[in-house]
Amino acid sequence: TSLGVARELGVPEEKLVYIHGTASCFGSMLYCDEPDFAQSDQHRIGFREAFAMAQLRHGPGDIDFFEIYCPYAVMAQLAAQALNLQLDDPRGWTITGAHMNHGAPSAGYGATQVAAMTLKMRENRGKIGCVSGTGGLNRNTISFGIYSTDPPAPGLYDRFVPPARYNAEIASVPRPTFVTKPEGDCWLETYIVHHGGAIAAPNASDPRGPNLAACVGRLVSNGHRFVANTPGTYNDDGATCTSTACMQPPGLH
Numbered sequence: 001t002s003l004g005v006a007r008e009l010g011v012p013e014e015k016l017v018y019i020h021g022t023a024s025c026f027g028s029m030l031y032c033d034e035p036d037f038a039q040s041d042q043h044r045i046g047f048r049e050a051f052a053m054a055q056l057r058h059g060p061g062d063i064d065f066f067e068i069y070c071p072y073a074v075m076a077q078l079a080a081q082a083l084n085l086q087l088d089d090p091r092g093w094t095i096t097g098a099h100m101n102h103g104a105p106s107a108g109y110g111a112t113q114v115a116a117m118t119l120k121m122r123e124n125r126g127k128i129g130c131v132s133g134t135g136g137l138n139r140n141t142i143s144f145g146i147y148s149t150d151p152p153a154p155g156l157y158d159r160f161v162p163p164a165r166y167n168a169e170i171a172s173v174p175r176p177t178f179v180t181k182p183e184g185d186c187w188l189e190t191y192i193v194h195h196g197g198a199i200a201a202p203n204a205s206d207p208r209g210p211n212l213a214a215c216v217g218r219l220v221s222n223g224h225r226f227v228a229n230t231p232g233t234y235n236d237d238g239a240t241c242t243s244t245a246c247m248q249p250p251g252l253h
Contacts, residue, residue: 017121020128020156021054021146023047024163025170029140032216032227033175037190041170042142043082046132049166050144053159054152056128059083064127065120066091067113069134069142070098079132095120095129110135110143117147125149176218182226184219191215 001009006016025042028034035041047060056062060083070076076093080086087093096116110133117129128148135141193213196206213230 015122017118017147017149018151019145020148020152021050021052021056021144022160023049023053023144023166025142025144026163026167027140027142027170028175031140032178032225035173035175037216039081040078041173043078043132045166045170046142046144047079047082047130049161050130050146053156053161054128054146055159056146060085060130062128063130063146064091064124065095065117065129066093067095067117067120067129067131068093069109069113069132070094075134109133114145114147117145121147121149176223176225179219179224179226182217182219182224182228184221186217186219186226188215188217189225 003016003018023046025046027042051059051062066079066089068076068079070079070093076087079093080089096112113131113133117131121127121129126149128146131143131145131147133143135143191213192215193210195210196208214227215229216225216227218225
């Protein structure tokens with residue numbers, strides 16, 4: 001809310017927490033349309049814009065506490081890559097405990113993140129916190145916020161950049177060309193092996209074993225991207241999912 005409304009509601013001065021910078025980034029609804037699975041333009045540009053609005057000269061180096069949306073480990077990995085930080089950074093990536101302790105997809109986790117950072121700022125006056133939340137798929141809607149108990153420098157709203165401006169930068173990143181019937185040598189960008197379980201259809205031979213593998217790859221000849229899966233369905237034996245081709249790391253030719 002605004003500072004005026006907060007004071008009208010009787011929020012004590014010592015409990016006020018200010019927004020220093022914000023950003024909102026959007027990506028493709030088609031996950032396989034991402035130009036690179038190992039890095040996120042949305043994270044890179046979103047952090048950049050939020051830090052610039054907050055006038056943080058050292059970017060992530062000025063942050064004392066991070067709260068990165070991370071029900072999935074990949075989110076912390078993408079944030080680390082965008083911020084040029086190590087995954088074992090001593091500040092950590094979450095103050096809520098993430099999916100294991102607090103919040104889950106479709107459970108209003110973003111609001112929980114901001115509330116948790118507000119409490120953290122009140123307990124650590126003068127420190128700076130960074131929150132990054134996600135809605136929908138893990139890269140198609142991402143929010144960024146910088147918080148502190150110290151008031152922001154004058155001209156906060158003058159430093160605000162309309163999201164449409166930097167989202168156009170994201171949209172302009174070259175996207176791969178898809179082929180529906182790939183032929184020839186290829187290399188794998190990423191893959192997933194589905195397993196049976198309490199909420200997943202088991203295969204015939206092992207109720208919790210692999211039952212289907214899906215991969216995304218590129219053709220060596222032209223770089224075109226394709227999506228493929230191993231033979232069989234969730235109702236088949238699924239033994240082919242244990243093949244060497246399915247279990248090798250991305251980059252395998």
